[in-house]
Amino acid sequence: MTLKKKDYIPKEELQALQLxxxxxxxxxxxxxxxxxRKKFEEAGVRPSDIKSLDDLKRLPFTTKQDLREHYPFGLFAVPLEQVVRIHSSSGTTGKPTVVGYTEHDLKIWTEVMVRTFLxxxxxxxxxxxxxxxxxxxxxxxxFHYGAEALGASVVPASGGFTKRQLMLMKDFGATILCCTPSFALHLSEVAKEEGYDIQKDFKxxxxxxxxxxxxxxxxxxxAESWGIQYVEAYGLSEIIGPGVAATCEHGSLHVFEDHFIPEVIDPETGKVLPEGEEGELVITTLTKQALPMIRYRTKDITVIHREPCKCGRTLVWIEGIKGRADDMLIVNGVNVFPSQVEHVITKVEGVTPNYVIVVDKKGVLDKLEVWVEVDxxxxxxxxxxxxxxxxxxxxxxxxxxxxxxxxxxxxxxTLERSMGKAKRIIDRRELNL
Incomplete structure (x- = not known):
C-alpha cells in the first residue's frame, strides 16, 4: 500500500487497525x-478492559503538567539507549516538556510528514x-525529513534573516514554502518593500x-499574497511534532487516524462531545514507542467531523484550530480568542492583518484595546x-x-514582526491589581 492510499483506507479496515x-x-x-499503571489503577481500568474503540473514554487523560512533573524521561516507555533523538519545548512557563524518539518513531514521523506534503x-x-x-x-x-523522503530539494533556511530568505527563495527557485503563517505574511511584506515582483520573481x-x-x-x-495553495499542517511535540493532521484541497484538516485517535471533549467536564460540537482536542498515539501518549489534552479548540470529505479521504477531519484554551481571553465575562479578533480585522478593508490585543483593567472592569496597522x-x-x-x-x-x-x-x-510564532496578546491586568 502506498503512503497516499493510507488516507483512503476503508473505514471498517481503519477502525480494526486502530483497535x-x-x-x-x-x-x-x-x-x-x-x-x-498508577493512573489506570486509580481509574479502575486494566488493558484487558479495552475491547472496543468506545472503551477509549474509560482511560485517564494525560496533560502537559504530567510531562513536566516527570521531567525529563519519566514517561518514556523504552530505555534511553533505544532513544535516538530528543526534542524539548522552550520551558518558558516552567520545566520544559521533553519528547523522545526511537528509530521506529522517526520512520513514523517521516511517513506522516510525507503524507502531509502529498x-x-x-x-x-x-x-x-x-x-x-x-x-x-x-x-x-x-518538515526537513518529510521533504527529503519525497526526493525534494530541501533548503534548511530556519528562521530569521528575512531579506536573505527572500534572496534564496528567488535564486534557488523555491516552489514550496514551510513556515508560520505570520512569518509568511511578513516575507511577502518585505518582498514588496525590497522591490520584488512576487508573481514574476518567485516560483x-x-x-x-x-x-x-x-x-x-x-x-x-x-495565500493571496503569494498566489499559492495554503496547506495547514497541524501537530504538537508531545504527540510527534508536525504531521498529526493536514488540510486537503477542500480545506478539511485530516487527522492521520492510523497513527493518532482524536477526540473532542468539554474542557470543563472532560466529557466526550458529539460530532460537530466545539471543544478541546484530545489525541491518543497508536504507534509511538519512546513516548506513547494516552488521551493527551492538547488545549487546542476545534470541532471534529466524520462525514466524508469531497477529496475522498476516509480520515476523520477537524476544523482549523480556533485557538488554545490557554490563549482564550475572558473579558467582562465574554470568551474571546485572538483568532476571532483576527478574522474580524481581515474582513475590513484599509487595515493589514497585523495586530496586537492589549488587555487592561479599569476599576473592576476589563478594558480591551486592539492595535491595528493601517494599509x-x-x-x-x-x-x-x-x-x-x-x-x-x-x-x-x-x-x-x-x-x-x-x-x-x-x-x-510599527508592530513587532515575529520570525516564528506571533505574539498577539499583551495582558496588563495583573500589573494593575
Missing part, C-alpha cells in the same frame, strides 16, 4: 510506564524552502503553515477617513464578538 494498535499501546504503557503533491521536482526553526523545536526537522505554488492558530482571514491573506494607501486619505475606519472596526468587533473594544490605528510596519 489493534490501541490495545497494544495500552498494554505497553501499563507494563512499561509506572505513571500510566496534500499538495510535493515531489522530487520541488524545491522546499524550510523556514521553520531547527533545533529543539520539532518543526524544522519534521512558489504551495505553502505548509502551522505552529500557531490562524483565522480564515489570515490564511486567505497569506499604507490609507495614510493619504486624511484624518476623517481614519476615524471612520476606526469606528467601523469597533462596530464590527461589537457586532461579531459582542465585546466593547477600543481600536487604535497605528502606522504600517
Amino acid at each position: 489493534k494498535r490501541l490495545k497494544e499501546t495500552v498494554e505497553r504503557v501499563y507494563h512499561l510506564v509506572p505513571f500510566y 496534500m499538495a503533491d510535493v515531489n522530487e521536482k520541488d524545491v522546499v524552502h524550510n523556514a521553520y526553526g531547527y533545533g529543539l523545536f520539532t518543526g524544522g526537522l519534521g 512558489l505554488r504551495a505553502g505548509f503553515f502551522g505552529a500557531e492558530p490562524a483565522s480564515p482571514g489570515l490564511k486567505k491573506a497569506v 499604507e494607501r490609507m495614510l493619504t486619505d486624511g484624518v476623517g477617513t481614519l476615524e471612520n475606519l476606526k469606528k467601523k472596526l469597533e462596530v464590527e468587533l461589537l457586532n461579531n464578538l459582542f465585546i466593547n473594544a477600543k481600536v487604535k490605528l497605528v502606522e504600517p510596519k
Whole structure:
C-alpha cells in the first residue's frame, strides 16, 4: 500500500487497525510506564478492559503538567539507549516538556510528514524552502525529513534573516514554502518593500503553515499574497511534532487516524462531545514507542467531523484550530480568542492583518484595546477617513464578538514582526491589581 492510499483506507479496515494498535499501546504503557499503571489503577481500568474503540473514554487523560512533573524521561516507555533523538519545548512557563524518539518513531514521523506534503503533491521536482526553526523545536526537522523522503530539494533556511530568505527563495527557485503563517505574511511584506515582483520573481505554488492558530482571514491573506495553495499542517511535540493532521484541497484538516485517535471533549467536564460540537482536542498515539501518549489534552479548540470529505479521504477531519484554551481571553465575562479578533480585522478593508490585543483593567472592569496597522494607501486619505475606519472596526468587533473594544490605528510596519510564532496578546491586568 502506498503512503497516499493510507488516507483512503476503508473505514471498517481503519477502525480494526486502530483497535489493534490501541490495545497494544495500552498494554505497553501499563507494563512499561509506572505513571500510566498508577493512573489506570486509580481509574479502575486494566488493558484487558479495552475491547472496543468506545472503551477509549474509560482511560485517564494525560496533560502537559504530567510531562513536566516527570521531567525529563519519566514517561518514556523504552530505555534511553533505544532513544535516538530528543526534542524539548522552550520551558518558558516552567520545566520544559521533553519528547523522545526511537528509530521506529522517526520512520513514523517521516511517513506522516510525507503524507502531509502529498496534500499538495510535493515531489522530487520541488524545491522546499524550510523556514521553520531547527533545533529543539520539532518543526524544522519534521518538515526537513518529510521533504527529503519525497526526493525534494530541501533548503534548511530556519528562521530569521528575512531579506536573505527572500534572496534564496528567488535564486534557488523555491516552489514550496514551510513556515508560520505570520512569518509568511511578513516575507511577502518585505518582498514588496525590497522591490520584488512576487508573481514574476518567485516560483512558489504551495505553502505548509502551522505552529500557531490562524483565522480564515489570515490564511486567505497569506495565500493571496503569494498566489499559492495554503496547506495547514497541524501537530504538537508531545504527540510527534508536525504531521498529526493536514488540510486537503477542500480545506478539511485530516487527522492521520492510523497513527493518532482524536477526540473532542468539554474542557470543563472532560466529557466526550458529539460530532460537530466545539471543544478541546484530545489525541491518543497508536504507534509511538519512546513516548506513547494516552488521551493527551492538547488545549487546542476545534470541532471534529466524520462525514466524508469531497477529496475522498476516509480520515476523520477537524476544523482549523480556533485557538488554545490557554490563549482564550475572558473579558467582562465574554470568551474571546485572538483568532476571532483576527478574522474580524481581515474582513475590513484599509487595515493589514497585523495586530496586537492589549488587555487592561479599569476599576473592576476589563478594558480591551486592539492595535491595528493601517494599509499604507490609507495614510493619504486624511484624518476623517481614519476615524471612520476606526469606528467601523469597533462596530464590527461589537457586532461579531459582542465585546466593547477600543481600536487604535497605528502606522504600517510599527508592530513587532515575529520570525516564528506571533505574539498577539499583551495582558496588563495583573500589573494593575
